[in-house]
Amino acid sequence: MLRRCALPASLALGAAALTASVLAQPTYARSDGALTGKPKLARRSTVGSLKALHSRTARIAAVHTANGTALGALDRRLGAIEAASAQNQTGAVEVPPVFDAAHYPHGINANFLCADKEKLDACYGGGGCGRFENPTIREIARNVPAIVAVMQAAPCVALRAGDTVLDVGAGTGVFAAPLLEVVGQQPSSTGQLVQLEVSEGFVALLRDKAEATALAGQGVVRVEQCSDTATNVEPGCADVALMCDVYHHLSMPLTFMRDLRASLRDGGKLVLIDFHRDDARIWSHPPGWVEQHVRAGQDEFRAEIEAAGFTFVEELKINGMTENYCMVFRK
Numbered sequence: 001m002l003r004r005c006a007l008p009a010s011l012a013l014g015a016a017a018l019t020a021s022v023l024a025q026p027t028y029a030r031s032d033g034a035l036t037g038k039p040k041l042a043r044r045s046t047v048g049s050l051k052a053l054h055s056r057t058a059r060i061a062a063v064h065t066a067n068g069t070a071l072g073a074l075d076r077r078l079g080a081i082e083a084a085s086a087q088n089q090t091g092a093v094e095v096p097p098v099f100d101a102a103h104y105p106h107g108i109n110a111n112f113l114c115a116d117k118e119k120l121d122a123c124y125g126g127g128g129c130g131r132f133e134n135p136t137i138r139e140i141a142r143n144v145p146a147i148v149a150v151m152q153a154a155p156c157v158a159l160r161a162g163d164t165v166l167d168v169g170a171g172t173g174v175f176a177a178p179l180l181e182v183v184g185q186q187p188s189s190t191g192q193l194v195q196l197e198v199s200e201g202f203v204a205l206l207r208d209k210a211e212a213t214a215l216a217g218q219g220v221v222r223v224e225q226c227s228d229t230a231t232n233v234e235p236g237c238a239d240v241a242l243m244c245d246v247y248h249h250l251s252m253p254l255t256f257m258r259d260l261r262a263s264l265r266d267g268g269k270l271v272l273i274d275f276h277r278d279d280a281r282i283w284s285h286p287p288g289w290v291e292q293h294v295r296a297g298q299d300e301f302r303a304e305i306e307a308a309g310f311t312f313v314e315e316l317k318i319n320g321m322t323e324n325y326c327m328v329f330r331k
């Protein structure tokens with residue numbers, strides 16, 4: 001970084017040399033010691049030179065002060081640039097991805113960002129008939145038990161009793177019952193299911209369901225509202241995070257994934273399920289839909305998640321799923 005500097009050495013040397021040359025002007029003296037006319041001239045010229053030197057030094061000092069001011073301004077500017085660059089490196093500043101404006105005219109999560117839990121439940125839950133839970137129209141809804149079974153059986157995830165599992169973007173909570181069954185259903189269990197949602201309406205719906213589950217003695221579920229950029233749970237608290245059809249809905253993926261990584265314990269796992277961006281695999285929607293709905297393909301999403309600090313572990317095969325892939329990452 002630039003720092004304000006002292007009077008440049010070359011200028012200082014120049015001023016000193018000028019002073020020395022003026023002081024070295026020859027003077028003339030008679031043998032009786034009186035000064036001749038010559039010394040008068042010499043004195044005048046010495047005084048004149050000193051004045052010139054003085055004004056030159058003043059000009060140099062003024063220029064130096066101006067330079068110092070300019071250097072100070074540059075210094076502050078560079079400091080700001082360095083701070084911004086450091087922020088970029090830590091992910092504090094993210095340029096949000098571009099979504100298909102025709103497909104998402106009101107924003108990427110407009111359909112979900114609604115406070116009305118009844119309306120959301122009717123549309124997406126509907127006791128198994130809504131868009132998230134209906135197996136006749138959604139591949140995930142057909143495969144919920146198979147997905148959780150693979151999370152248990154695959155050594156790279158090995159979800160088990162006592163684990164804390166985050167269901168990130170839980171929606172209507174379609175994974176709640178099978179996840180609870182694995183990690184522990186009793187209040188005394190150290191295992192915990194934590195459902196995270198950005199939508200106020202889904203949070204309210206999930207809390208209603210969690211209360212009913214607890215009342216029925218079927219387990220304790222914690223529900224938290226997160227933001228576009230943060231999970232809002234304690235750092236290092238989770239063993240496994242599940243994101244099912246959520247990554248393509250993240251408005252600030254890099255920032256959110258960095259924060260999600262911080263929410264996992266060291267060695268914690270991320271199980272990420274999302275759509276293949278390939279019409280040939282999609283049976284639930286018309287041709288062209290997936291290209292609009294999902295902003296990028298599997299390779300690009302994998303690279304983004306790696307850029308957020310996760311390590312790719314492997315892709316898991318889930319029999320019965322053709323539309324969606326399942327990738328596992330490690331913190």
Ligand SMILES: C[S@@+](CC[C@H](N)C(=O)[O-])C[C@H]1O[C@@H](n2cnc3c(N)ncnc32)[C@H](O)[C@@H]1O
Binds near residue numbers: 171229
């Ligand atoms: C297609 S739904 C999937 C719901 C659920 N995972 C499932 O498979 O049934 C996507 C969900 O992600 C949620 N979402 C979007 N951005 C989110 C974020 N930053 N954090 C948490 N949830 C988010 C939406 O509110 C929505 O409920």
